[in-house]
Amino acid sequence: MHILTDGNNTVSFKTKKIAEKYKNHAKRMGIQVYYTNKTLEKNNMNFELDGESLELVNCCKSDLSLAIPDKIFGLAVTSIRHMALNDCMNLREIIIPPSVTCIKHYAFRYCINLEKITIPSSVTHIGDFAFDHCYKLANIIVDPQNPNYTSIDGVLFDKEEKNIIAYSSNKKAKTYIIPSSVTAFDDSAFDGCKNLTELTIPASVFALGSPAFWKGNNLQKIILSRRIMHFDDIPKEKIIYSD
Numbered sequence: 001m002h003i004l005t006d007g008n009n010t011v012s013f014k015t016k017k018i019a020e021k022y023k024n025h026a027k028r029m030g031i032q033v034y035y036t037n038k039t040l041e042k043n044n045m046n047f048e049l050d051g052e053s054l055e056l057v058n059c060c061k062s063d064l065s066l067a068i069p070d071k072i073f074g075l076a077v078t079s080i081r082h083m084a085l086n087d088c089m090n091l092r093e094i095i096i097p098p099s100v101t102c103i104k105h106y107a108f109r110y111c112i113n114l115e116k117i118t119i120p121s122s123v124t125h126i127g128d129f130a131f132d133h134c135y136k137l138a139n140i141i142v143d144p145q146n147p148n149y150t151s152i153d154g155v156l157f158d159k160e161e162k163n164i165i166a167y168s169s170n171k172k173a174k175t176y177i178i179p180s181s182v183t184a185f186d187d188s189a190f191d192g193c194k195n196l197t198e199l200t201i202p203a204s205v206f207a208l209g210s211p212a213f214w215k216g217n218n219l220q221k222i223i224l225s226r227r228i229m230h231f232d233d234i235p236k237e238k239i240i241y242s243d
Contacts, residue, residue: 005036005044009072012048012057024048026073033073048081055079061088070097074234080107082127089113092136098122100108103130112136115170116204121145126156131166138170157182164189169193180204193217200242203227208234 001012002019013019026033043066047054054077059066066085070077077097082104091111097121105127108114114134119126121143131137142151150157154168164178164185175198178185183204190196193222196219201208207229223240
């Protein structure tokens with residue numbers, strides 16, 4: 001890899017020819033960049049060229065707040081790589097710019113002190129388990145103009161409110177009634193929800209998915225219809241049938 005930096009962030013390129021192209025491009029824009037052997041230093045972020053735009057690869061794990069830039073060297077930042085912020089345990093806030101369209105799976109995994117995050121209108125894809133083990137996440141906010149996702153009281157849904165993607169792990173509510181519009185929810189949707197003790201699942205949900213959906217939380221009651229398919233390893237004492 002050939003690495004360029006502006007002193008704040010680094011961008012990795014597969015060949016020196018490509019690196020030189022964007023080094024000259026930055027120079028024409030009045031941006032001073034130079035080669036470096038280091039991909040990451042304190043308060044820095046590391047990106048890689050992905051086509052004609054940039055993907056966030058990782059960041060300094062000591063940062064408390066992360067404001068992802070919308071451009072580096074004049075190139076738009078459009079993607080957050082899978083596990084890009086994995087184990088960034090100090091992070092409390094992430095600011096995602098309106099240039100980002102893709103948040104890949106496990107992107108924020110084990111950001112255990114992350115308290116809130118705002119999804120901009122530009123995001124069209126959020127990968128599986130993106131908020132896995134974000135135990136202090138109390139609110140997920142979605143820009144109302146986002147055509148693909150919405151948030152209701154800190155719960156992340158697809159725009160049609162048919163699928164629950166993530167329930168904020170640190171929401172204070174002890175009970176939650178899933179809206180009747182919902183037909184499915186991600187396997188990790190309720191992971192780590194320590195305050196949630198009672199969950200009501202409407203008959204519109206066909207199946208509960210992976211048996212892991214109820215693990216890692218404090219659910220004591222799961223109220224559901226007998227018509228919903230579920231796994232036998234869910235403790236029977238937790239299930240209350242609504243019909």
